[in-house]
Amino acid sequence: MLNKYPLWKNLLILVVLALAAVYAAPNLYPPDPAIQVTPTRSGAEMSDSVVKHVNEILTAKGIDVLADEVNGSTALVRLTSSEQQLAAKDLVQRELGDDYVVALNLAPTTPDWLLSMGAGPMTLGLDLSGGVHFLMEVDMQDYLSGRIKNYREELRTRLREEGIKYRRVVIDDDKINLVFVDAVVRDEADAFLARNYTEFLREDVDNGDQYLIQLSISDQKKKELEDYALKQNLTTIRNRVNELGVAEPLVQRQGRNRIVVELPGVQDTAEAKKILGKAANLEFRLEAEPGASRITTEEYPFRNDQFRTARLEKTVITTGDSVTNAQPSFDENGFPQVNIDLDSKGGAIMTQVTRKAIKRRMAVLFVERKPKTVYEMVEGKEVPKTIQVVDKSIISLATIQSTLGSSFRITGLESAEASELALLLRAGALAAPMYFVEERTVGPSLGKENIEMGMNSVILGLALVLVMMAVYYRTFGLLANVALLANIVVLIAMMSIVGATLTLPGIAGIVLTVGMAVDANVLIFSRIREELRAGRSPQQAIHEGYNRAFVTILDANLTTLIVAVILFAVGTGPVKGFAVTLSFGIITSMFTAIMLTRALTNAIYGGRRLQTLSIGGKV
Template structure:
């Protein structure tokens, strides 16, 4: 007999109702978006009458999850950046110099005095006073090598050491360079993502492309220049011992020193040691604040390693100036008054409130490990996004209407049942997109349009099977039951293969391809659910009430 237990009917309609309820906010997109933005701002900065009015524009007991609109629908900025991975090699070798120096100093009786000399950026050159001790020097420095941390560099060390006369040369191994390149790009992706997230943009898409490129798409931002100003700054913070101060922009800083301009004092330059004591990479937090005079400043705190270095240096250099350098400009050069063991401090300068906030954001996000060169940049206006939405809406309506008409003409009353399930299916797709916080792009709309066409496939299989069963002179109840039973395997097989394709597109694709795969996969899930459960429940409910002697499909 054709029968569905009451608990199962309740479960089917309950699941359907909950997901459709989650889709309701998308019918009032502007009001709900204003409400969400106001609530987020109130939590971060406090309540104002305007924000309270915006927050009250949508009931708090209603769901407020929305289908986020992508760059091509909302407008925004697009950047294609190339990470200059080779820049990191010099920093790596520069950071190794203290270890190399300390190791060779312990062998002073064999190698003599040591001195670092200039060489190519990706090489560390050290001259030893006693060339006869080169073999021992090579042995000592090679002992500093560490295994390369990468799958492709198993069994390799991170450095290669060679000698030419009285000069010892340290370079990164090829395996280490490849591992460094990979880490640099991955780190750049994460830092860019954190910087963009810090300013509250909606659903940015930041993905690696190829060996050293990053694609950055941020919906809702005004221009590509605005996006570049946010992520294009390296925000590289370092702390250097001060050698001297001068007003001569052409002064010779001397070997292993840097001549850097002052950010606050016009025409003033500082000569600082090239090797930093501690860097911004060891910062754990940075927050905007005010100094003792009420001027905007930034508080910072180091991790344990940075705190130890910072504390040791301030203990040993009381009375000496200490330069705080941001992107090759001296923010300030205070004199160390006392030992600072806690690993925290304050950066003062001629900041505005906005400037201190921006600097804190950049420092919290971390320094970009290498410079990024922007190869492509585009700004997509909201008008173009609105045109895309209208085009997608028209395409969906046309596809929807064509399917509805076809199903009615082909299957009559059963076609109407399938059409009701199709309408529910589209609502379920938007409900699931809202629940998972997915971003809808123009290819995503194409996935929905395709789902509308595919959604009736399962119903077509069932209805055709019911037709075949009716020809064997079975009763309507048995024909409907056998139609669903015998069509089930074909429905599952056909949709599983398409779902696997969607998963592969999501795993291997990027950007628009992923948007298409998400809506396609969700459409397959909702289509199977509505065909196997919702449509069947509608037909069974109709049959229980009408009890027809014959049916026509």
């Protein structure tokens, strides 16, 4: 029988529409504006007293609190008004100090029954209401100072290997002074340096009975080092962004020593800032032997017990830069640990050192560079100023039972610390310290305005299309309108399921999808009219109209889909957002404009004796 779908196909369409309605529903629940408070120390728990103090701070300043909740180490304080978010953030951050990170957030309000089904709202892009913009600056001076210290240690080793006797190798500002006993030895060292260290500018200096070679890094080499540091940091930041699972991020260089990071769809800015900016690294050192000189040793506290300390040798066996992989897991007793893999160089050094240090204890030193806010008086006003402090603490001190190689494990960590440490090491260490010079969250007012403008464009375009289709194609136009509304629901559901980020250009893609979806119906209805004019019966005209228009519709949508895929592959930022919604829109419109309208047409006209069709125009 013409124009009848089998039962399974009708049920399939109903199931798809029902699932689409469920997974699109979370977008009807707007999130609450909120501030998020997180301890800066990894693994620290949030106390009720801190949450109570935050509520008191806000209430005292007339900021209304809707609710608060604590989830592990994070406290989320919901506010009644988005206009109060920035003021609340600044106020709480000032009162709590650098022990806590206070960030803007949007607290979800999706009902639990939807969340239990895996349904969640679409992620909104940076230009709407969900995202953060960071401007990070690389501390080149600190990086170059570190490289000069490395050069000093390397020169000491190389000169000893070459049999060139020196008195001392010291750093004077940004220069390295090599002191020799006589001019002959200095000349010998000069020739060696000329052959092996072309990156240095050399200057011979006579100072009484001392013969010096003063080394300074050339401007060209400085630029090369700075470019390397920035590129390495750029790669590390990108890796960390990937670990965060951010959709359509932007990480790019700005100027000589800055990096711009935009994370659309991210509301947990505290966690993002904590991971991106942490210049964390590891140092593996042997514990100092009893009676060792304080000149060659240093004392450090334990990370989980600040009152307990241990004295370590200054010599570093290897660092986190040699780590090729790091994965959190649990030991045989169920305690958290991090499994470490070193590269060939780091593994060889570890083997060489630990072979001679069996039964001695080796420490894993966690090196963290953290920002600290201080307030200075400028023209009678307190102005915040951020300085960088280096914090070193011991996270593990264990006895070496046998020679260690390229693979071993670190124990003595909390679960959260193990996961964070593994993430940082896996993503790569920062070549140079970085600090945040600017942090901007796209304000709720701007995002709200963009959403309203985008929604108005969708509603206006949709309304005009609905009216035109109903007037021009009558009953068939109404069926197309039902399919068009269903298409938007299915499109939103698909984007919510896959976690796609909706941007302002993405809304433009939805508007275009509305036109493209109805265009398929126009082709079908025009074909049905042609079949009626050719003398076919209404049932045959419907059957032929859908079948013969299908090839044309498929070709048109397939070519557009190819273009959308290319746009997504080569485009960035706004172009990707447009390509995403356009691609999904093409897929959903093929379903609704062909299958759904055919099912509705079959339900109304299928199996009936028809003399005419309400399809408008002259037939």
